[in-house]
Amino acid sequence: MRVVIARCSVDYQGALEAHLPLATRLLVVKADGSVLVHSDGGSYKPLNWMAPPCSMAQVAPDEAEREEGVEQVWVVSHAKRDDTLRVRLHEVIHDTSHELGIDPGLVKDGVEAQLQALLAEHIHTLGDGFTLLRREYPTAIGPVDILCRDPGGATVAVEIKRRGDIDGVEQLTRYLELLNRDPHLAPVQGVLAAQLIRPQARVLATDRGIRCVTLDYEALRGLDDAGSRLF
Structure with a gap:
């Protein structure tokens, strides 16, 4: 799992279009390929995400993005739908990866x-x-x-x-x-x-x-x- 805290903006294009303006957010990239964008509120639900099967590529910002201060761009594309998540990172505050291994799953008590x-x-x-x-x-x-x-x-x-x-x-x-x-x-x-x-x-x-x-x-x-x- 990769955990990134960065000042970023996010644009989603697919069945609809959605835009998250520039702010500091938590970005989670999981081993299954999913990418989730979280804020420091709103409970557990991400502000936007791309569920697997999908792939992520890091590309260089274009000229307009560089002028805006974008340092790197993530392009996350769904494998079966024409859905794209474009994450523009202006400043990376924290970037770390961890190997979590196989999760045993949730064991419910009182079922x-x-x-x-x-x-x-x-x-x-x-x-x-x-x-x-x-x-x-x-x-x-x-x-x-x-x-x-x-x-x-x-x-x-x-x-x-x-x-x-x-x-x-x-x-x-x-x-x-x-x-x-x-x-x-x-x-x-x-x-x-x-x-x-x-x-x-x-x-x-x-x-x-x-x-x-x-x-x-x-x-x-x-x-x-x-x-x-x-x-």
Whole structure:
């Protein structure tokens, strides 16, 4: 990866035209060929960029550019589209390259698969007397995350999400409609279990007779005792 801090202007030509006037910016050239132009604000998103497949060439500034004080020019061209990024560097403040190696990728903690395994292990989170029947219960439209029974022996289908929204309620509704056709399971109740449940999803779930349960990931892992908290 090459990291350059420079006073530069940037022009993009392609599906549209865009211009970044002269300012101090961070330029990132990655091993995959991508080039990103960042400012010291605007969160993580670059001001402009060229995604791979692309190639970058450093060319001499033309006469007009030299008169403006341009020291070097980067021309970044996309390999499959007629898109060009022209970066005019007036002053290079910092220029360094680093070999980062192969990245192992992002390991997410608290993903739905982990929540499913933890809830299956601690099925009493849904209430005293609940018993697990099966994880990933197969149906014609996909597997139900958890199938269990409540203390009264009724079947309960549980849909697990990190963030419970309307789509999750709709998905569970489809499962319930299908499961309730099976006389060995019916009547089947529904539970939407998530770390965060959006208000609109909670309203829709309540309207459809679906119970909402908020999951505490740390408590399920045994790292936090929710009952002992002061707040």
